[in-house]
Amino acid sequence: MTANDNDQLKSDIRDYFKSNMGKDARFADGDDIFADGLVNSLFALQLVTFLEDSFKITVENDDLDLQNFRSVDAIADFVGRKRNNSAA
Amino acid sequence: MSEAQEEGVAGAADQASADAETKAPDLSGIRIGVVGAGLMGRGVSFRFAKFGATVTLIDRDDAALQEAHKALRNIARHDVLFNQARESLRAPERIHLTTELESLAECAFVVENITENIEAKLALYRRMKPILNEECVLAVNTSAISITRLAALLADPARVLGIHFMNPVHMKHTAEMIRGFHTTEASLEYAQSILARAGMEAVVVNDLPGFVSNRVLMLTVNEAIFTVQDGVATPEDVDRIFRECFGHPMGPLATGDLIGLDTILYTLDVLLEAYNDPKFRPAPLLRKMVDAGRLGRKSGEGFFKY
Numbered sequence: 001m002t003a004n005d006n007d008q009l010k011s012d013i014r015d016y017f018k019s020n021m022g023k024d025a026r027f028a029d030g031d032d033i034f035a036d037g038l039v040n041s042l043f044a045l046q047l048v049t050f051l052e053d054s055f056k057i058t059v060e061n062d063d064l065d066l067q068n069f070r071s072v073d074a075i076a077d078f079v080g081r082k083r084n085n086s087a088a
Numbered sequence: 089m090s091e092a093q094e095e096g097v098a099g100a101a102d103q104a105s106a107d108a109e110t111k112a113p114d115l116s117g118i119r120i121g122v123v124g125a126g127l128m129g130r131g132v133s134f135r136f137a138k139f140g141a142t143v144t145l146i147d148r149d150d151a152a153l154q155e156a157h158k159a160l161r162n163i164a165r166h167d168v169l170f171n172q173a174r175e176s177l178r179a180p181e182r183i184h185l186t187t188e189l190e191s192l193a194e195c196a197f198v199v200e201n202i203t204e205n206i207e208a209k210l211a212l213y214r215r216m217k218p219i220l221n222e223e224c225v226l227a228v229n230t231s232a233i234s235i236t237r238l239a240a241l242l243a244d245p246a247r248v249l250g251i252h253f254m255n256p257v258h259m260k261h262t263a264e265m266i267r268g269f270h271t272t273e274a275s276l277e278y279a280q281s282i283l284a285r286a287g288m289e290a291v292v293v294n295d296l297p298g299f300v301s302n303r304v305l306m307l308t309v310n311e312a313i314f315t316v317q318d319g320v321a322t323p324e325d326v327d328r329i330f331r332e333c334f335g336h337p338m339g340p341l342a343t344g345d346l347i348g349l350d351t352i353l354y355t356l357d358v359l360l361e362a363y364n365d366p367k368f369r370p371a372p373l374l375r376k377m378v379d380a381g382r383l384g385r386k387s388g389e390g391f392f393k394y
Contacts, residue, residue, distance in 0.1 A: 020394070041166070041170055041256070041259060042166075042256060044166060044169055044170070045162055045165070045166045045169075048165065048169075049162070059165075061165075061168070061174075061177055064165055064168040064169050065169070066169050066170065069169070
């Protein structure tokens with residue numbers, strides 16, 4: 001994955017967060033959205049489905065760890081790893 | 089009911105008491121029926137199945153059952169994410185989906201979760217009356233409908249009570265339990281033991297419309313809407329006061345948006361009719377927003393945009 005791909009990925013994830021938190025939501029790429037109470041826990045489920053549909057990845061049972069979904073950075077890393085694994 | 093089914097019921101009851109003596113932590117060996125495969129029915133089914141029960145989830149609509157099948161998998165994944173409960177992934181296997189209401193004959197405990205519509209509930213209770221076995225304890229999952237009125241339609245009103253589960257059921261460990269006019273202590277204790285084995289506690293209250301939860305919450309949401317209507321504060325500021333001054337995790341207007349403003353309006357109308365007390369009159373602004381299709385989260389906009 002190139003640096004441009006990664007930037008686009010993070011931008012898509014930020015847009016998705018904003019569509020759920022409101023346009024004026026403020027958060028940094030490293031912020032823990034669950035700990036900060038920016039979203040409720042039900043959002044996590046929508047998020048997993050969104051990632052599977054939008055980035056053509058499969059979230060396996062072993063991937064169901066909140067650490068993978070806590071922040072824009074964590075999600076971008078996770079999606080990057082999944083894409084690399086499926087490409088390998 | 090056939091003899092075989094009667095034996096099955098008695099066997100389940102014996103197993104249940106044996107489990108209680110050995111303080112078994114879960115619901116293994118207990119057959120639980122859940123009627124209505126909507127949001128709440130799925131959550132309740134998952135919770136009981138996660139703790140070992142064999143669950144029969146019944147809906148008259150095949151499409152609802154198919155949707156429930158997918159939704160149950162998602163609830164299990166969510167439970168793994170937040171509760172690190174990997175065993176949850178197997179819970180959906182213990183939930184049997186069917187359109188046959190007759191399956192309730194084999195259940196020791198039944199939770200009824202169909203839509204909050206009194207006519208639909210009355211019709212269902214008339215159909216359930218000849219099916220339920222005489223040992224069965226039935227819990228009405230409702231946020232406002234009279235337990236006593238529904239219990240009167242079944243053979244033994246002493247075995248009927250209410251449980252107001254909170255959504256999402258797998259994340260909420262306390263429920264409001266309602267003692268109907270005829271509900272016995274034995275029935276309440278049995279239902280509490282079922283909840284305890286599913287890691288839950290109940291707060292028992294008496295049966296009057298809205299119980300405690302909605303009788304207080306609906307007034308609070310409605311009065312918050314009046315303050316916006318009367319120009320006292322913006323929706324943002326009303327909710328900020330509850331969050332930042334009172335430490336509530338969510339303000340009353342965001343709560344209204346989450347529940348759905350149409351549901352808030354409907355529940356206020358039910359309470360107004362039940363108590364005939366004008367304090368439950370819905371704010372004109374609430375009615376106007378519902379008429380305009382601003383229903384909250386589900387329509388994309390209510391007091392806030394989503």
